[in-house]
Amino acid sequence: MDFNYTEEQLMLKDSVRKFSEKEIAPLVKWMETEKRTPRDLIKKIKDLGWCGIQYPEKYGGSGNSYIEYAIMQIEMSRVYCSTACTISVNGMLGANIMKFATEEQKMKFLPEHLNGDGIGSFAFTEPSTGSDPGALRTTCVRDGDEWVINGEKNFITNASMPGLMGIFCKDAEMGPGKCTNILIPKGIKGYSTPRIYDKMGMHGLEVCDVVLDNVRVPYENTTGGEAMRGKGFQVLLGSTQIGKLSVCAQAVGMAQAALEAAVQYSKERVQRGKPISNFQTIQSLIGDMATDVMVGHQIVLATAFKASEGKELAADAARTRLFTSEAVHRVASKAMQVMGAYSYTTEFPIERIFRDAKLTEIYEGVNEIQRLIAATDLLR
Ligand SMILES: Cc1cc2nc3c(=O)[nH]c(=O)nc-3n(C[C@H](O)[C@H](O)[C@H](O)COP(=O)(O)OP(=O)(O)OC[C@H]3O[C@@H](n4cnc5c(N)ncnc54)[C@H](O)[C@@H]3O)c2cc1C
Structure with missing residues (x-):
């Protein structure tokens, strides 16, 4: 090793x-x-x-x-x-x-x-659900050689950018609760993005509502072909494992930035005649932050290694995601304590990191569900 x-x-x-x-x-x-x-x-x-x-x-x-x-x-x-x-x-x-x-x-x-000419989207979430595939309302109906798709998706990242979208639709013909993943070109007739969200953070990320009004795509755009029709849940689980790995890496990158900002500030800010890095309270905060960053880094790389080997990732991705998303929250909060009032201003990037970091506990499946997945293989 x-x-x-x-x-x-x-x-x-x-x-x-x-x-x-x-x-x-x-x-x-x-x-x-x-x-x-x-x-x-x-x-x-x-x-x-x-x-x-x-x-x-x-x-x-x-x-x-x-x-x-x-x-x-x-x-x-x-x-x-x-x-x-x-x-x-x-x-x-x-x-x-x-x-x-x-x-x-x-x-x-x-x-x-x-190669980056198109920027893709992954569309599961709807007004009524972000966590339950059985509750999807967007429908796909086969009409000869075509799919006809109707419904509404929300919180869809990159939906305003040209490229493909992998969309999850309720496929009634396959039976109750069944969904199918279909590849649709964004911007096609019947596709619209009536709103780009104004969010708490992650402002550079374009996240939209999507309306699908009689969108028609070839039947052959069914991801995986006929064999995968009705198996959208499998596609969701397999793809979000990789999505979660990304979220974990993002959490570690933000935590690293917060740690660096706090260390630098603590060496420059003088109180009672000496840099605040001399105070044990500050050293203790930085020690905790550095530990979270180090552990986060190691487990992200270990999970990435497993992904590269093509191994099953469900439990590892859920555990890594749980740790790193909660760690970046702790680290950003502690960095703000180190940096005092200035941390609360937009002069320093830490307030943005604090806002951006919250998303890592929510998207790609909320942490409550990650906790359940993290326990599943132990309780079988
Ligand atoms: C900035 C941003 C970008 C996003 N990008 C995308 C995207 O590109 N594509 C996409 O499809 N979605 C995207 N989403 C949606 C996101 O993945 C969902 O919001 C998320 O999965 C949670 O779904 P929900 O909001 O419907 O929460 P709900 O499912 O309504 O859950 C609300 C709360 O109820 C609890 N809960 C729900 N179900 C369970 C359960 N089974 N067990 C225990 N507790 C439970 C949890 O505490 C949860 O936080 C994005 C969201 C945001 C904010």
Whole structure:
């Protein structure tokens, strides 16, 4: 067992860090205000091959593993989590196709997304549910060689960007509670995004309501073909394992940024004639934060390693997600204590990290459900 990064991984880490500091950081204020991600920025990330870094070259990816993917996500989130998340949701559509589509579908649909020309979406959540596949109301009905899709999805990331969406629909013909995953081009006739959400944080992430009004796509867009019809729940579970890995890496990147900010501030802020880093109360907070960051880092890489080996990830992804999402919450909160009143102003990025971090406990399945998954294999 070797816990060291390879030379190539160290170079990647360094490149993503430099890119994020040089190209993303100067745009953060604009993205926070405009609540959008500049398409030019996505093009730069595409040109570096990071939109499909973890997927094989034959499908348009860069041929690396989930470890390189985790490194990229951690470093990008250290600067701005919204941008990392925009890319990770595209990767989740990638996982949706990579794990469950037919070879023909992979060759047809993946290159455009893994090379970053299209930015994918993954659409499960609806007004009535974000957690229960049995409660879906968006319907797909077969009409000859086509699907006809009707309904409403909400909280769908990247829905305003061109590319494909893997959408989950109630498929009544397959029986009660059955759903089917279908690949639809965003912007197709009958597809609209009437609202982009104004959120508490993650402002650079474009999250929309989606209306599907008699959307027609070829029947052959059923993810995985006939064999996977009615097995949308399986697609959901398999794809969200990868989605959760992304959330974990994002949590660690944000926690790392919070720790660095607190350490730097504590060395510069003087009280009673000495830097506050001399106070044991501050040392204790920083010791706790550093421990959370270190453990988070290690378990994300261990889970990424398992993902790269193609192993079943359900329990690991749920446990890693539980730990890292709660850890970033603790770390951001403690960083604010170290930084006192200034932490509460928009002069420092820590208040944004505190807001952005909350999402890691909610999306890709709420933590209450992660707790249940984390226990399942022990209680069988
Ligand atoms: C910024 C953002 C981006 C998002 N992006 C996407 C996206 O791209 N695609 C997408 O499909 N969705 C997306 N979502 C939706 C997100 O995944 C859901 O909001 C999330 O899964 C929770 O669903 P819900 O809000 O319907 O909560 P509900 O299911 O209504 O749950 C509310 C609460 O009830 C409890 N609860 C619910 N079910 C259970 C259970 N079975 N066991 C125990 N407790 C339970 C939990 O405490 C939970 O927090 C996004 C959300 C946000 C905020």
